[in-house]
Amino acid sequence: MKLSARNQISGTIVAITPGAVNGSIKVDIGSGNIVTANITEESIHELGLAKGDTVTVIVKASDVMIGK
Template structure:
């Protein structure tokens, strides 16, 4: 699969939290760093996401905010 997103990070699913429409997926990308994504319940089911799965996090955004 080719994809235009250049920010691709490998990780492991450490939590899947279901919601009414969207669920959250927490991915450990190493070094104690976690990325959390909110995706539809349908996408979670289609991908068959479960704790322990190896995944790739694709980040493509027109705006990335940083606060301090």
């Protein structure tokens, strides 16, 4: 799959927390860093996501915020 998004990070799914509409996917991208994505339950099932799967985290945003 080719995408125009340049921010692509490979990782491993370490947890999936289902919800009523959206589920939470935690992806270990290495060095103790975890990225969390909230996606629809429909997408989780269509992609066949499961703990231990190798996936690509794709970040495409018009705004990126940092707080301290």
